[in-house]
Amino acid sequence: MAPPTPIPIPLFASTQLNLLHEEHAAEVSSSKLASTAATVSPLTRRTLQATGYALTGLILSQCRTGLGGRVVGEFAPDPAVASDESRAADGTPRLGSHGIRVGDVVRVSDVAGPGKKVGGKDKEKDKDAEKGGPEGVVTRTGDRAVWIAFGRPGGGGTSKEDDEAVEELWGKKLWAIKLANDVTYRRMRQTMEKMEKMTETDYSHFMRVAFGHTTPLQLDTEACGPVEFTDPTLNDSQKDAIRFALASRDIALIHGPPGTGKTHTLIELVLQLVQRKKRVLVCGPSNVSVDNIVERLAPKKVPVVRIGHPARLLPSVLEHSLEVLTQTSDAGGIVKDIRKEIDEKQASIRKTRSGRERRGIYDELKLLRKEFRQRESKCVDNLVRESSVVLATLHGAGGHQLKNQKFDVVIIDEASQALEAQCWISLLGAEKVVLAGDHLQLPPTVKSTGQKSKDEVSKGTEEKTDTETLKGVSLERTLFDRLLALHGPGIKRMLTTQYRMHETIMRFPSDELYEGRLIASDAVKSRLLVDLPYEAEDEISKKGALLGDSKSNEMEALVVARHVGNLIDAGVRPESIAVITPYNGQLALLSRMLREKYPGLELGSVDGFQGREKEAVVVSLVRSNAEHEVGFLGEKRRLNVAMTRPKRHLCICGDSETISHGSSFLKHWMDFLEENADLRYPDAGDLL
Numbered sequence: 001m002a003p004p005t006p007i008p009i010p011l012f013a014s015t016q017l018n019l020l021h022e023e024h025a026a027e028v029s030s031s032k033l034a035s036t037a038a039t040v041s042p043l044t045r046r047t048l049q050a051t052g053y054a055l056t057g058l059i060l061s062q063c064r065t066g067l068g069g070r071v072v073g074e075f076a077p078d079p080a081v082a083s084d085e086s087r088a089a090d091g092t093p094r095l096g097s098h099g100i101r102v103g104d105v106v107r108v109s110d111v112a113g114p115g116k117k118v119g120g121k122d123k124e125k126d127k128d129a130e131k132g133g134p135e136g137v138v139t140r141t142g143d144r145a146v147w148i149a150f151g152r153p154g155g156g157g158t159s160k161e162d163d164e165a166v167e168e169l170w171g172k173k174l175w176a177i178k179l180a181n182d183v184t185y186r187r188m189r190q191t192m193e194k195m196e197k198m199t200e201t202d203y204s205h206f207m208r209v210a211f212g213h214t215t216p217l218q219l220d221t222e223a224c225g226p227v228e229f230t231d232p233t234l235n236d237s238q239k240d241a242i243r244f245a246l247a248s249r250d251i252a253l254i255h256g257p258p259g260t261g262k263t264h265t266l267i268e269l270v271l272q273l274v275q276r277k278k279r280v281l282v283c284g285p286s287n288v289s290v291d292n293i294v295e296r297l298a299p300k301k302v303p304v305v306r307i308g309h310p311a312r313l314l315p316s317v318l319e320h321s322l323e324v325l326t327q328t329s330d331a332g333g334i335v336k337d338i339r340k341e342i343d344e345k346q347a348s349i350r351k352t353r354s355g356r357e358r359r360g361i362y363d364e365l366k367l368l369r370k371e372f373r374q375r376e377s378k379c380v381d382n383l384v385r386e387s388s389v390v391l392a393t394l395h396g397a398g399g400h401q402l403k404n405q406k407f408d409v410v411i412i413d414e415a416s417q418a419l420e421a422q423c424w425i426s427l428l429g430a431e432k433v434v435l436a437g438d439h440l441q442l443p444p445t446v447k448s449t450g451q452k453s454k455d456e457v458s459k460g461t462e463e464k465t466d467t468e469t470l471k472g473v474s475l476e477r478t479l480f481d482r483l484l485a486l487h488g489p490g491i492k493r494m495l496t497t498q499y500r501m502h503e504t505i506m507r508f509p510s511d512e513l514y515e516g517r518l519i520a521s522d523a524v525k526s527r528l529l530v531d532l533p534y535e536a537e538d539e540i541s542k543k544g545a546l547l548g549d550s551k552s553n554e555m556e557a558l559v560v561a562r563h564v565g566n567l568i569d570a571g572v573r574p575e576s577i578a579v580i581t582p583y584n585g586q587l588a589l590l591s592r593m594l595r596e597k598y599p600g601l602e603l604g605s606v607d608g609f610q611g612r613e614k615e616a617v618v619v620s621l622v623r624s625n626a627e628h629e630v631g632f633l634g635e636k637r638r639l640n641v642a643m644t645r646p647k648r649h650l651c652i653c654g655d656s657e658t659i660s661h662g663s664s665f666l667k668h669w670m671d672f673l674e675e676n677a678d679l680r681y682p683d684a685g686d687l688l
């Protein structure tokens, strides 16, 4: 292929900075979490709680030193304001329903607003008053309390200001509000700023390849040697992808269509790299994507370290988290004693009446914390340096723990779900990179209008994918996409055996999007719903009639509800079924109809269901109009996600007349369904 057109790196970085700035602004303005004033009326607080953004009526009930030397506060319901209904049988007040979840960043404030400032000479206090209270991450939530570790994520633990601000909370009536978490944005911005300033001599070979200044090097098949796979179940396309990734010297893309075992393949790749004494950094865009790999790698007895705020990790991977290792490993001993001292000092503050003495204790605490951090950072450094596999989210890779750490290979899973700037946080020092993903499923969600709206893009441009339409200017264009366009398919290997879908469900997406190359594994290709264990009949009858008294004009929602009811009546467990739709309005309607009736049934948006699977999936397409407008159904990648979620049963509800006029892809789909699906034309009279 023709040599790629080089992209100037500073130009790329400055364009990204503009787009990111716009995106951040859009996020902040669309977010109800934008910082609130220090004082808020009780009504507003209650509304914020009702909509899941706040928790009010709290008091600080306990404090201790948690992971990473952070102050962890326990916040309980204020007995003075708790209503009788909200009390447990023994009279203890309960929190009631709220939307604060583990991992949320929150600010805790005095409901009466910040205290009066004395003469305004205390600058630090002024700062806290402005902020409205200390900020932290929720580590646990329960019926009778929530626990918050102070210090913002990525901010390096609790600071002296936080200490004092937490201390101020004793005896006050408090509330907590969720804040937008902007660590990812900050890290992306810092990375782009760094890239903008780099000069020719700073560029690594990988950077030069990634921006088309040079082409990828020839494969080094000799150096990777014969491969003895540890996993006997790997299929040929998976083995081929692993050999390719081992032999590549700079860039390898592993293209994993739905259900083809991308992560399965990456696990073996990591093991092979470790056998070859390579140091590996494994990243993903979300905590879940990273934890998924830790969970699957840990049983293989490879020493792994997971970097990230413990409150955000799955409980199953906590023992591998850096913060826990810092305490449990031998090296951790050196931080233990100092932690105890911090706890004791902390407790002594409350017994101290004199302001001057308190101030003295704060200063001592500050020193102790500094000492703690120094010792801890040494311990952390050793732990990280000794592990051959380090795992972190892409933004987590920008934290201080990985400063000056060199890796032979950086692997990014779900790379087509990450913004390119996010990938670069982990890639600036990389020599060799393996990206796994599927550019034919949905890219990361982008809110800003630096690009055309998705509806506009898909209208009338169906022959071009929107990534082509938006070439070079969109945040939605991922690194995976861009590298593929830049260097061609020679840099990728595709996994072709899928372990999810019945052959007929797979056929259309395979033919239309994956060059007809997908193969359904023997284990799944003819699986049907009837082969599933049935729910006993008496269980079904308990659930009663489907629609009850509810009335709705939404024909399609009724069709969906009817079909779900039929599946369940036939013995399919609600837990095996998902109902998905591209539109939130429809989702709300369907939820009203079905959620209470079948709590086990999963209802969600198509976008939110990416990466998931169910035995039976019902898709509600919604669009139906004389103008044949299909809106963002015109986006192939969204439809691809929708139609590739089920294992045994796919039911599409929609107006085929509208849909088939939407684009040639949609027309092909409707033709395919006409030939291969069991078509039903529900009668309105039957439904109501």
Ligand SMILES: Nc1ncnc2c1ncn2[C@@H]1O[C@H](COP(=O)(O)OP(=O)(O)OP(=O)(O)O)[C@@H](O)[C@H]1O
Pocket (backbone or CB within 6 Å): 233, 234, 235, 238, 256, 257, 258, 259, 260, 261, 262, 263, 264, 265, 499, 500, 611, 612
């Ligand atoms: N070689 C194999 N033999 C048997 N089963 C496999 C093989 N590879 C993957 N699988 C199975 O296929 C399923 C999907 O695998 P995995 O979770 O690794 O896929 P993924 O590609 O990361 O997922 P997604 O398709 O959702 O992105 C899993 O149940 C896994 O056990």
